[in-house]
Amino acid sequence: MHFKQTTSEVIILLGISVVAAFVVNYFSPVGIALTGQWNDSRGVISTRGKDEAVVPDLEIEDVTVAKQIFDKKQSLFVDARSQESYEDGHIKGAVSLPVNRFASMIKSFQKRYGRSQPIVTYCSGRTCGDSHRLAQLLFEHGFENVSVFIDGFPGWEAEGFPIE
Amino acid sequence: MILDNIWLELFSRWLLGLVFIYASYQKILFPSDFAKIIYGYDLFPLALINLMAIVLPFVELCFGLALVIGIFPRSAALILNGILLAFILALSINLIRGHEFDCGCFSSLKTSFASSTGHWIVRDIILLSLGLQVFFYGGFRKACLIRNLKPYTVAAEKRQTLSVDK
Incomplete structure (x- = not known):
């Protein structure tokens, strides 16, 4: 009973x-969607939520492709992580634009770089969506050519590619 | 015995209820961040992560509210105790196997569970002891809207008995 x-x-x-x-x-x-994208071998993890910025079409999935872009020296690598993480180590020549400080830093960024400047954003790897959020914010502010390097700084560092 | 104290039951029930309501609040505001925390535990099937992130905060909210306003408090305490046990188990497994997860990203949820697993386990054990007190309490419960379904069952049985007598 x-x-x-x-x-x-x-x-x-x-x-x-x-x-x-x-x-x-x-x-x-x-x-959020009823099922997410949680398989990091397929790209950045995502809940496929309404506020999620992950756009698979922007992704550079292969580290060697990112290195080829880096070697051409035409693209600007932009670090979406915190200032502290950037100072601890970043892709050589990358500039810091932490996604949580975007509003206060975008003006000076826009003054330095034109809208057609090819940009590659990155953060901490495939479990981090900040590089995608930064890419969306840059699109919203008129930048036309933005890609996302999804393996981020850890993937780049693991390959022994140039850092500073 | 102190565990049978009517005021202690009320205190435990309200405190546990309020903690769960508070815990659900940010998870409801930021379901994507909560889903990533569940993913970070590395214990659950990937196909269930979103469903857990959708449903679990509302279970916490509804059962927490049920405790505070006193709707089926014993049953609400039973489920919340189950949730607390599951949390303790999940945290302990990750503590033992040394599993830590840090997405390295800016998150709206400040529950950096990986860096303070021990604290969360202690907190959950304290909450579980409150929940057990509410569950096993046998006396009259103060400030309850609907203590249990029994009155309705008794009323229905009485009606049935009366109709048979007629």
């Missing part, structure tokens, strides 16, 4: 919770 009563109560409360969860998630501007 006790067990039956507890089961009924739990089912009622769980039912309300689950219905509320899916309704709110459906209408929320930060709602």
Whole structure:
């Protein structure tokens, strides 16, 4: 009898919770998809949420391709990580534009680089979406040619490519 | 016995409820960040991560609210105890195997569980002891909207008995 009563109560409360969860998630501007992209061999992990900035088409998935772009010396590598991480080590020649300080730094960035400047953003690897967020912010501010190097600084460093 | 104290039950129930409501708040505001924390545990099937990130905060919110306003408090405490046990288990597994996850990204959720796993385990054990007190408490519960489904069951049985007598 006790067990039956507890089961009924739990089912009622769980039912309300689950219905509320899916309704709110459906209408929320930060709602997420029912399944995400959690396989990092396929690219940057993502919930495929409404506020997620991950765009697979922008991704440079191969470190050697990123190195070829680097060697051409036409693209600007932009570090989306914190200033401290940047100072600890970054891709040689990269400039720091931490995504959480974007609003205060974009003006001076725009003064230094033209809209057609090819840009490659990066952060801490495939579990980090900040490079994608930075790419979207740069697009919103008029930059036309932005790619995302998804293996980020750890992937670059592991290959022994130039850092400073 | 102190564990049978009516005020202690009320204190434990409200505190546990408020902690879970507070815990759910940021997870509901930032479901993507919460999903990445679940991913970071490296214990759950990848296909279930989003569903867990959608449902779990609302389970915490609804069951926390149920404790605070007193709707089926015993059953609410049962489920929250289960959740706390699962948290303790997951944190302990990662502590033992030395698994740490840091996405290296800017996150809106400040729960950097990886760097303070021990603290979270201690906190969850304290909360679990409150939850167990609420669950096993056998006396009258103060400030409850609906203590349990029993009154309705009894009423239904009475109605049934009356109709049989007629």
